[in-house]
Amino acid sequence: MDDPKAIIETYVDDVVRHLPRRQRHDVGYELRSLLNEDLDGRAADSGRPADAATALELLTAFGRPQEVADRYRPAGFTVIRPADAPGFARLALGGLVLQWAVTLTAAFTTPAPTDAWIYADSWWGRLTTWWLSWGLGSFWWPGFLITLTLISAAFARRRPEAKPWTPRRTLDRDHVNRPAIVLGLAAGMLGATLMIALPWLAVWAPGLPQPLLDAFAFDPQFLHRRAVWALPLWAAGFAVQTVVLIAGRWDRRTRLVRLVLGLGWLVLLGWWLAAGRIFAADAADGTARLGLLLVVGFVIVDIVVTVRRTPASIRPPVVRA
Amino acid sequence: MVDSPAGQSLKLEQDLRKGVLVLAVLSQLRTQQYGYSLRQALAERGMPIEEGTLYPLLRRLESQGLLASQWQVDDGPPRRYYTLSVQGAEAYRELTGAWRSLTSVVDRLVDEEG
Numbered sequence: 478m479d480d481p482k483a484i485i486e487t488y489v490d491d492v493v494r495h496l497p498r499r500q501r502h503d504v505g506y507e508l509r510s511l512l513n514e515d516l517d518g519r520a521a522d523s524g525r526p527a528d529a530a531t532a533l534e535l536l537t538a539f540g541r542p543q544e545v546a547d548r549y550r551p552a553g554f555t556v557i558r559p560a561d562a563p564g565f566a567r568l569a570l571g572g573l574v575l576q577w578a579v580t581l582t583a584a585f586t587t588p589a590p591t592d593a594w595i596y597a598d599s600w601w602g603r604l605t606t607w608w609l610s611w612g613l614g615s616f617w618w619p620g621f622l623i624t625l626t627l628i629s630a631a632f633a634r635r636r637p638e639a640k641p642w643t644p645r646r647t648l649d650r651d652h653v654n655r656p657a658i659v660l661g662l663a664a665g666m667l668g669a670t671l672m673i674a675l676p677w678l679a680v681w682a683p684g685l686p687q688p689l690l691d692a693f694a695f696d697p698q699f700l701h702r703r704a705v706w707a708l709p710l711w712a713a714g715f716a717v718q719t720v721v722l723i724a725g726r727w728d729r730r731t732r733l734v735r736l737v738l739g740l741g742w743l744v745l746l747g748w749w750l751a752a753g754r755i756f757a758a759d760a761a762d763g764t765a766r767l768g769l770l771l772v773v774g775f776v777i778v779d780i781v782v783t784v785r786r787t788p789a790s791i792r793p794p795v796v797r798a
Numbered sequence: 799m800v801d802s803p804a805g806q807s808l809k810l811e812q813d814l815r816k817g818v819l820v821l822a823v824l825s826q827l828r829t830q831q832y833g834y835s836l837r838q839a840l841a842e843r844g845m846p847i848e849e850g851t852l853y854p855l856l857r858r859l860e861s862q863g864l865l866a867s868q869w870q871v872d873d874g875p876p877r878r879y880y881t882l883s884v885q886g887a888e889a890y891r892e893l894t895g896a897w898r899s900l901t902s903v904v905d906r907l908v909d910e911e912g
Binding site for chain 2: 549
């Protein structure tokens, strides 16, 4: 294609293809006329007739057709703000990878249906079946997120003006609710007392029926070797709560002690669960283990919350004299 | 990727020019011009603007109501001539005031001894 006018014609076609239909003829006619005039101007400046090289030079400087078409359009709107982009990418890709991990594992571990194609049980047959079902199907998640984001962006555009920023309510997480601590201490002490008294149930409640007394009979090994370690942890826990009650707030030191106590409880409960029976009766032992597993869950949550709320120790920089 | 110092300066200068592009264009459209003649007029006055930037800008300013345009035939093919609309003339006056104030402030800032 050596005719410079034909090159411009093709270029204009490529630009207007990306424009709204109602603009195409008007912008196309004007753009063609201006580019031809520019081409003639360049040719006159160089003192030689317009050729394909001059036209290409002009059009290269003008820009790629799609970019030029973008310039003709009004500024678009932001679908995902730059600050939200990394989080959005993590959420979209994380959801996709999670679905793939779960469904791919299932695809290779569940037995292939007997009425499926003959290669359904081979590794590549399973992979193909998975890809054509869950593999591709998992892309619903990024699509769903994009659709929600588009709807949200459209609503945001309709809103006349964003509200001015106001400081969010500051939460003083170190401040404690004294009545709650008192109640917690009372309940904890009552619970600890009951637990400590349980091995002597027959002594202080002799009127209870024998099957009930048998049900709450501790395993002797547990009672003598493992149970006793709960006492220092309880005592330390009550001491920390009392200190916090007096101070009226948590600080780094009390949080660290709570963290250590939480880890101590985790180790002790793990030992209790792993080292043998807790109650002599099977039913009571099974129930106790289930209850202790629940307590382990609570302790883990408490440790995580304490770690998050323990303020980092900020040391001043070393300043050279 | 970090630009070279020369590339960075060029980009900063382009950003600076981009900010005053609209004012420069409006200033020349107090009398009607078509795209090519406007580009020539700006270039002759020391403000060359790439065609690929100027021509779409004229359309955008028109869609914002700052310019009015019409096809006309003088000596040659039909051309679309642009001129300031009433709203554009008002915007031009305001932008001129803002520009004068800005240049005087920036002049003072850059002339200050460090």
